[in-house]
Amino acid sequence: MSSGRHRLASPTASTTRRLLGSPLGITAIAVALITATAIAVPVGLDVLGCGETRYLRVSATQNMAPVLREAATDFNDGRPGYDGECVYAQVDEIAPHRIMTTLSGGRSGDSTIAPHVWVPESSAWVELTRVSEGGMHGIETDPPSLASSPVVLAAPEDTEGMPAPDDTSWTLVLPGERSPDRPLVMVDPNRGVDGMTVMHAVRRHLGSGDDADTAMTDFVRDVQRDSAFGEIDLDTFHPGSAAAEERVDPVIVVPEQAVVSYNADRASSAPPLRAHYPVEGTVSLDYPYVTTTDVPSLQSAAADLYEVLRQESYRSRLRELGFRDPDGTASPTLNGRPGLVAEEPATHGDLTGDALLASVTDWNRLSMPSRTLVLADTSANMAEALDGERSRMDVAQQAALTGLSLFPDETDMGLWLMSDEYGGGGRDEAADLHRLGTADENGEATRRQELMEVAEGIGVRGGGSRLYDNILAAYDEVADDYYEDKINSVILLTAGQDEGSSDISHGELVAALQDRFDPERPVSTFIIAFGSQAEESELRQIAAATSGSLFVTEDPGEIGDIFLSSISRRLCVPDCDG
Numbered sequence: 044m045s046s047g048r049h050r051l052a053s054p055t056a057s058t059t060r061r062l063l064g065s066p067l068g069i070t071a072i073a074v075a076l077i078t079a080t081a082i083a084v085p086v087g088l089d090v091l092g093c094g095e096t097r098y099l100r101v102s103a104t105q106n107m108a109p110v111l112r113e114a115a116t117d118f119n120d121g122r123p124g125y126d127g128e129c130v131y132a133q134v135d136e137i138a139p140h141r142i143m144t145t146l147s148g149g150r151s152g153d154s155t156i157a158p159h160v161w162v163p164e165s166s167a168w169v170e171l172t173r174v175s176e177g178g179m180h181g182i183e184t185d186p187p188s189l190a191s192s193p194v195v196l197a198a199p200e201d202t203e204g205m206p207a208p209d210d211t212s213w214t215l216v217l218p219g220e221r222s223p224d225r226p227l228v229m230v231d232p233n234r235g236v237d238g239m240t241v242m243h244a245v246r247r248h249l250g251s252g253d254d255a256d257t258a259m260t261d262f263v264r265d266v267q268r269d270s271a272f273g274e275i276d277l278d279t280f281h282p283g284s285a286a287a288e289e290r291v292d293p294v295i296v297v298p299e300q301a302v303v304s305y306n307a308d309r310a311s312s313a314p315p316l317r318a319h320y321p322v323e324g325t326v327s328l329d330y331p332y333v334t335t336t337d338v339p340s341l342q343s344a345a346a347d348l349y350e351v352l353r354q355e356s357y358r359s360r361l362r363e364l365g366f367r368d369p370d371g372t373a374s375p376t377l378n379g380r381p382g383l384v385a386e387e388p389a390t391h392g393d394l395t396g397d398a399l400l401a402s403v404t405d406w407n408r409l410s411m412p413s414r415t416l417v418l419a420d421t422s423a424n425m426a427e428a429l430d431g432e433r434s435r436m437d438v439a440q441q442a443a444l445t446g447l448s449l450f451p452d453e454t455d456m457g458l459w460l461m462s463d464e465y466g467g468g469g470r471d472e473a474a475d476l477h478r479l480g481t482a483d484e485n486g487e488a489t490r491r492q493e494l495m496e497v498a499e500g501i502g503v504r505g506g507g508s509r510l511y512d513n514i515l516a517a518y519d520e521v522a523d524d525y526y527e528d529k530i531n532s533v534i535l536l537t538a539g540q541d542e543g544s545s546d547i548s549h550g551e552l553v554a555a556l557q558d559r560f561d562p563e564r565p566v567s568t569f570i571i572a573f574g575s576q577a578e579e580s581e582l583r584q585i586a587a588a589t590s591g592s593l594f595v596t597e598d599p600g601e602i603g604d605i606f607l608s609s610i611s612r613r614l615c616v617p618d619c620d621g
Contacts (some may be wrong), residue, residue, distance in 0.1 A: 093129035102158035190366035282311030303365030471507030507544025539577025
């Protein structure tokens with residue numbers, strides 16, 4: 044920051060410069076220009092004899108918008124009119140998921156967001172719009188493609204541990220498959236088809252079943268911390284700064300066009316990137332030109348704007364920006380660009396219909412924040428040894444610490460310690476279940492971190508567990524304060540024996556849970572029992588009553604896998620088998 048003496052500018056000039064350079068000033072200028080344009084265009088068109096002026100709203104992705112703006116300018120210069128109506132094209136950059144939500148909500152006629160022409164990065168968005176509840180079923184089923192770009196894995200040239208560009212597998216995205224370990228960055232599947240592509244590829248590789256769901260859970264929890272909420276700008280990961288050089292380079296899932304564009308404009312100090320093409324096949328983004336309006340004049344205008352885009356000058360412009368032709372071939376212009384393999388990569392069209400919905404659903408269920416009440420059995424039975432060395436309490440404590448470490452800081456959590464030595468309720472509510480924020484006066488610890496400190500001090504209290512009473516009370520606690528945007532659950536760490544310490548019986552508990560369980564607002568119970576003396580049959584019925592699960596173990600080394608398995612059960616709730 045400069046600290047020297049300078050001649051002071053006049054107040055008027057200084058104030059003007061500050062205003063023009065400020066966000067407020069820039070906004071004011073933009074508003075003035077937009078207003079002037081909005082007034083000038085209709086007036087000019089009215090002079091030409093237009094009875095009415097309409098605006099053709101065009102929505103495009105960030106990487107496609109520049110070309111559409113140029114085409115819209117050419118279109119407008121032609122002063123198009125249709126049966127006395129003049130039409131003026133305007134291009135906006137609005138994320139495809141927002142457009143899909145608007146069109147699916149049936150607000151296409153009056154929404155200020157809904158476009159008349161929509162150019163998302165993939166026809167997958169069009170299909171999702173059509174099949175979603177309340178979808179716009181009249182939307183085009185076979186829109187023409189403006190360009191294409193395959194989804195690839197991008198990394199700097201000569202990155203350690205990366206395979207050859209044409210010998211890469213989708214398994215590279217799985218935890219433990221990147222050696223040396225490096226982050227994986229992808230777009231949230233709700234916001235980008237490149238993210239859906241990854242989820243589809245992982246599911247296809249893993250298959251189905253409990254083990255596959257556990258592995259999928261591990262993948263989502265590994266990658267969601269680095270997921271992006273919009274089109275990825277590769278410059279933000281490789282700015283060419285000294286600080287960036289100190290970081291471990293991630294593997295990034297993007298369209299090939301993003302790699303080409305980055306290499307063309309990167310800073311001289313930033314590393315060139317290579318596109319890696321999965322041998323199992325990838326998805327080719329097809330940038331469909333979709334007309335969504337049923338107004339005749341706007342439909343005609345949309346068709347004419349498309350004819351402008353079909354001109355060779357615009358096809359050449361798309362190639363210059365790094366896009367392939369609609370059929371997937373790389374033009375001579377693109378062929379010479381660094382960082383890509385010009386030969387058309389193996390692609391597939393499997394990401395449609397149920398596969399699309401499954402890829403998004405898997406992600407949403409596994410990445411959705413949790414609201415969990417943990418019950419820790421501290422009864423006399425927890426003092427018994429499991430393997431001659433460690434007691435049930437030792438293993439349960441390790442399980443609590445391991446399990447808590449697997450949940451993100453954003454988790455809502457509570458902890459009850461169960462023993463009839465705690466008084467009338469048979470429990471000590473060590474922490475309330477509530478929405479997470481800062482948890483202490485200094486705002487330095489989250490509720491999860493506080494509970495880990497509590498778990499480190501858990502010991503055997505003695506007495507009976509009041510197991511059945513506490514399970515029902517915990518279920519009611521979570522269900523009565525249910526959060527629609529979270530996975531609501533009860534996790535029980537126990538010796539698995541009630542021994543008549545509860546006021547209700549096992550049969551009464553199961554019946555009560557079955558009666559209370561609401562598939563529309565599911566609260567599932569996940570039970571981890573320690574030792575072979577656990578009443579396994581009774582516990583399994585309790586878990587099944589809420590579409591939950593039971594795990595019986597004596598090995599602390601299994602705890603991590605058990606928690607991942609329990610988390611993966613959210614993929615089947617509320618229809619899980621026992």
